[in-house]
Ligand SMILES: NC(=O)C1=CN([C@@H]2O[C@H](COP(=O)(O)OP(=O)(O)OC[C@H]3O[C@@H](n4cnc5c(N)ncnc54)[C@H](OP(=O)(O)O)[C@@H]3O)[C@@H](O)[C@H]2O)[C@@H](O)CC1
């Protein structure tokens with residue numbers, strides 16, 4: 001499991017740890033890990049040109065101490081000081097002792113806002129490596145103008161870019177990016193991941209992320225703010241039939257989906273459900289013929305959901321068109337219900353809130369925006385807050401689809417993030433497969449949080465296998481689910 005903690009939690013843990021250690025010890029651990037990561041990234045340190053972007057906080061201090069280490073190994077290291085009068089004194093002294101210099105000025109005066117600007121930009125453009133120590137977890141709001149100019153210049157440089165703790169300009173707690181931010185090839189983060197490193201859009205700015213252990217793990221609380229499942233975690237969640245299992249004990253998932261206009265959505269939801277571990281898939285709706293001709297193992301009913309026979313979970317909504325009464329009927333069932341696509345628009349909020357069995361809603365950003373009454377961009381820019389808000393308004397678990405999928409429970413607590421997806425998954429019908437898969441896992445007894453996050457994980461992996469660098473259709477993704485399942489299990 002990869003976990004991420006908020007700034008507030010990190011600060012508290014840091015205080016506790018610092019009280020037991022000699023002054024400066026944590027920063028030295030951080031700087032040592034940072035310098036090693038920089039060296040690994042550029043390969044040859046001796047003779048390389050390194051530019052440090054140094055803010056006035058400890059993030060800048062980390063950059064300066066790491067720069068000193070690189071200078072001792074023969075790199076030509078220049079520091080751009082955003083606020084020379086408030087620079088970390090010990091870090092600057094260490095850099096200068098090691099043979100590093102201040103960029104943009106021979107006198108040590110400030111660079112970015114002074115006559116040295118041209119020289120600073122030139123140094124950045126000519127650098128082999130830029131180390132972004134402008135701001136870390138102490139950042140608030142968008143980057144200030146001086147810092148934003150530097151971030152833009154870094155974007156034009158061909159240098160390898162390493163962000164210290166976080167790419168400057170991204171919000172550590174939410175993953176939001178307001179205005180300019182540094183785009184890194186590698187982010188070296190200390191003690192724990194921060195939520196922003198795992199959630200888009202910030203995640204994209206971070207590049208690959210390397211976690212440096214500074215001993216914080218011992219003092220962090222057990223429950224994180226955000227967690228990302230890995231293969232072993234998903235393997236533990238996936239249902240395994242026992243010797244005594246029959247189809248009913250393994251769970252029956254009901255799919256109420258599709259319409260005369262969109263029969264394909266029903267077929268695709270069933271295709272996901274058949275690969276999700278339930279013992280049987282029951283279908284109700286107008287696309288029964290299409291479903292059976294493709295998947296003869298489906299139990300098709302021509303009655304409404306209430307009379308279709310027992311199920312342990314329902315999926316409602318994919319391709320439903322305007323069939324609000326089916327959605328309402330499913331919401332009355334006292335079993336877990338997954339609501340997707342048209343169902344999200346048709347579901348009555350009070351009816352969802354009144355349910356006692358779990359509800360899992362699976363909107364993409366556009367659907368979530370419509371439910372929240374905001375613009376799509378607002379949801380995409382603030383994914384964590386949007387998922388939490390929607391979950392709380394509906395009293396449901398919300399799986400917000402996207403390049404980083406989030407799953408949030410109504411009661412708060414840890415949010416799951418999934419990053420196995422691929423841009424190739426943004427294809428028609430892919431969401432229908434996901435809802436069938438997640439519904440099937442709900443029917444086999446997983447909680448809404450577990451079913452949603454395990455389904456997102458498998459679905460993302462299946463998307464990667466199916467696409468393998470080329471376009472793939474939603475049915476290819478469904479067919480790749482067993483391979484993803486085996487990959488996770490092995
Ligand atoms: N946690 C740990 O265990 C450890 C933490 N460590 C390191 O410490 C870092 C945290 O250091 P920190 O607390 O000094 O804050 P930091 O990120 O340097 O930012 C503060 C500075 O940024 C400025 N500033 C703010 N907003 C801005 C903006 N929008 N645009 C531009 N500037 C902005 C702000 O200016 P001010 O508001 O004061 O004028 C202030 O000068 C952490 O990320 C990690 O790298 C490691 O050394 C070891 C262990």
Ligand SMILES: [K+]
Pocket residue numbers: 059132133134135136163164165166167168
């Ligand atoms: K930074």
